[in-house]
Amino acid sequence: MSWFNNPKTPKTPVGDKQLKIPEGLWLKCENCKEILYRKELEKNLNVCMKCNYHFRLSASQRLGLIYDNGVYTEFDNNLAAIDPLKFKDSQKYRDRLKNSQENTGLKDALLNTQGKLGGYEMVICAFEFSFMGGSMASVVGEKLSRGMERAIQLKIPFMSISASGGARMQEGLFSLMQMAKTSAAVSAMGRAKIPFISLLTDPTMGGVSASFAMLGDVIIAEPGALIGFAGPRVIEQTMKKPLPEGFQRAEFLLEHGMIDMIVNRGQLRNRLVQILNFFNSQTAGYAGKDACGQCLTV
Amino acid sequence: MSKNSLEFEKPIDDLLHQIKKYEDLSSGGKDYKAELQRLRKKLAKVEKEVFGSLTPWQKTQLARHPDRPYPVDYFNMMLDDFVELHGDRRFAEDYAIIGGMGMLEGRPVMIIGNQKGRDTKQKIKYNFGMANPEGYRKSLRLMKLAEKFGKPVITIIDTPGAYPGIGAEERGQSQAIAENLMEMAHLQVPIIAIVTGEGGSGGALALGMGDRVLMLENSVYSVISPESCAAILWRDASKAADAAEPLRLTAQDAYSFKIIDSIIPEPTGGAHRDGKAEATVLKTAIKKHLEELDRFSIDELLENRYNKYRRIGVYEEQ
Numbered sequence: 001m002s003w004f005n006n007p008k009t010p011k012t013p014v015g016d017k018q019l020k021i022p023e024g025l026w027l028k029c030e031n032c033k034e035i036l037y038r039k040e041l042e043k044n045l046n047v048c049m050k051c052n053y054h055f056r057l058s059a060s061q062r063l064g065l066i067y068d069n070g071v072y073t074e075f076d077n078n079l080a081a082i083d084p085l086k087f088k089d090s091q092k093y094r095d096r097l098k099n100s101q102e103n104t105g106l107k108d109a110l111l112n113t114q115g116k117l118g119g120y121e122m123v124i125c126a127f128e129f130s131f132m133g134g135s136m137a138s139v140v141g142e143k144l145s146r147g148m149e150r151a152i153q154l155k156i157p158f159m160s161i162s163a164s165g166g167a168r169m170q171e172g173l174f175s176l177m178q179m180a181k182t183s184a185a186v187s188a189m190g191r192a193k194i195p196f197i198s199l200l201t202d203p204t205m206g207g208v209s210a211s212f213a214m215l216g217d218v219i220i221a222e223p224g225a226l227i228g229f230a231g232p233r234v235i236e237q238t239m240k241k242p243l244p245e246g247f248q249r250a251e252f253l254l255e256h257g258m259i260d261m262i263v264n265r266g267q268l269r270n271r272l273v274q275i276l277n278f279f280n281s282q283t284a285g286y287a288g289k290d291a292c293g294q295c296l297t298v
Numbered sequence: 299m300s301k302n303s304l305e306f307e308k309p310i311d312d313l314l315h316q317i318k319k320y321e322d323l324s325s326g327g328k329d330y331k332a333e334l335q336r337l338r339k340k341l342a343k344v345e346k347e348v349f350g351s352l353t354p355w356q357k358t359q360l361a362r363h364p365d366r367p368y369p370v371d372y373f374n375m376m377l378d379d380f381v382e383l384h385g386d387r388r389f390a391e392d393y394a395i396i397g398g399m400g401m402l403e404g405r406p407v408m409i410i411g412n413q414k415g416r417d418t419k420q421k422i423k424y425n426f427g428m429a430n431p432e433g434y435r436k437s438l439r440l441m442k443l444a445e446k447f448g449k450p451v452i453t454i455i456d457t458p459g460a461y462p463g464i465g466a467e468e469r470g471q472s473q474a475i476a477e478n479l480m481e482m483a484h485l486q487v488p489i490i491a492i493v494t495g496e497g498g499s500g501g502a503l504a505l506g507m508g509d510r511v512l513m514l515e516n517s518v519y520s521v522i523s524p525e526s527c528a529a530i531l532w533r534d535a536s537k538a539a540d541a542a543e544p545l546r547l548t549a550q551d552a553y554s555f556k557i558i559d560s561i562i563p564e565p566t567g568g569a570h571r572d573g574k575a576e577a578t579v580l581k582t583a584i585k586k587h588l589e590e591l592d593r594f595s596i597d598e599l600l601e602n603r604y605n606k607y608r609r610i611g612v613y614e615e616q
């Protein structure tokens with residue numbers, strides 16, 4: 001496979017350390033309520049030292065932790081939404097976009113990037129949850145598709161890092177169709193034998209989980225991440241009974257056979273390199289030219 | 299008059315009722331020509347007023363009309379020798395999705411659709427048309443079977459959405475829908491998807507990827523139901539009528555966005571006023587599109603299908 005290019009041993013990740021969690025020297029763990037020293041928490045990759053709660057990260061923080069030396073190039077950052085429905089509720093969609101753009105410094109909820117991981121060149125698309133809940137609409141779908149198509153063109157692996165409430169209702173049917181569009185792009189990657197690693201972080205719901213995110217060759221989740229199709233509140237209302245303990249959490253999905261593994265943030269880079277080594281290995285490989293590799297059903 | 303009449307259908311139903319009455323009286327020998335003529339003229343006028351300017355919420359109500367033909371009704375009206383196939387071969391049979399083989403004017407097709415059910419007993423059995431993962435896995439099994447033997451796939455969509463249940467999540471609702479999307483993207487036979495009633499979000503899309511996507515004139519297709527949208531926006535599901543406006547969920551909207559390929563006309567007042575006529579129109583449309591798709595090789599078909607979805611989305615490059 002020609003995405004082979006001098007794998008190196010992974011270095012200790014050096015992420016950018018601009019945290020979006022509240023200012024101040026100390027903060028409270030959202031899970032165990034322990035008061036944590038901010039500097040120490042940051043050094044621990046924003047994972048609670050007491051209960052292993054994984055704090056949410058921004059897209060750029062994630063990429064900083066994953067890429068070699070935190071170095072990557074961003075693509076298609078000039079793409080912006082144009083409000084095809086002229087959607088307005090209590091607030092105009094255009095105003096919501098503007099607020100999110102000001103708060104995050106991004107044009108929409110996804111970064112499409114390329115860089116090296118353990119020496120392997122690869123494409124990574126990462127969701128920004130603080131941009132309208134990481135919702136997927138035209139721009140996100142387009143950037144994901146471009147990212148996957150670039151991986152196919154360069155014959156390098158692709159990875160997605162999901163953090164999303166699902167499809168963005170303000171773009172209506174356009175948003176829904178991004179599920180079809182991105183799943184078609186995964187199908188194209190499958191036929192081109194491009195390895196696809198899908199990382200599910202808290203939360204990965206609705207139209208994102210029900211499309212490309214659940215289609216990874218390898219699916220990894222962060223501990224405790226909420227992952228599912230319908231929101232827990234909707235399910236509770238439908239079933240008219242309390243949800244089981246740990247419902248829709250990463251551990252629940254692993255238990256039910258829906259994901260390959262749960263990996264602590266601190267071990268993620270090593271794990272990714274092991275997986276990339278496997279896909280890249282030329283030793284005793286077979287051509288398998290007709291195997292789709294993704295079809296569970298024949 | 300149907301007990302299921304919608305509020306805005308009432309004036310029309312009243313007129314139809316009166317016309318029927320005079321027709322019955324006429325058959326008794328007395329002449330009510332003038333009276334009937336007056337009523338029919340009035341009916342045409344009222345129909346034009348009511349159905350010429352339906353709001354998105356009224357369209358949603360029509361799309362959900364309890365008297366509207368359901369997918370299985372179209373199967374029965376359009377096909378000869380429908381043979382239903384059951385089960386996902388994984389876990390269970392899901393009655394919310396029905397599928398099987400049939401002959402469409404001598405042409406073999408694999409047909410798959412949603413099942414809502416009419417009476418309470420059926421509704422419970424069919425889970426109100428909301429499929430569990432098994433329903434999507436069954437549909438995929440049938441599509442793969444069609445692919446294996448080179449038969450086209452027709453899907454008829456009318457569902458509020460995928461079932462939001464505990465078991466559905468345990469057994470991978472997301473995975474089932476996602477897998478359908480990926481497989482339908484490269485299924486090596488023509489696929490025609492038709493929304494005949496409610497196209498409810500991801501649960502509808504899971505049967506809705508195809509070389510041709512069509513919608514009936516009074517059907518709707520939406521990323522979220524107006525009720526759920528209202529619940530999110532105003533924490534009040536009863537404001538669904540208001541939420542239906544900005545969602546742009548009508549067939550006409552989808553067509554104007556170039557997301558669907560064509561709109562299939564319905565009789566005045568909706569498909570439920572003449573289901574048989576609608577089935578004929580639908581059958582003609584399917585035949586026409588199948589013949590058009592016949593002209594492409596499988597490679598061309600798949601490339602066109604990819605590009606069809608690839609270009610959906612609006613944005614600017616600054």
Ligand SMILES: [Zn+2]
Pocket residue numbers: 029030031032033034048049050051052053
């Ligand atoms: Zn903690």
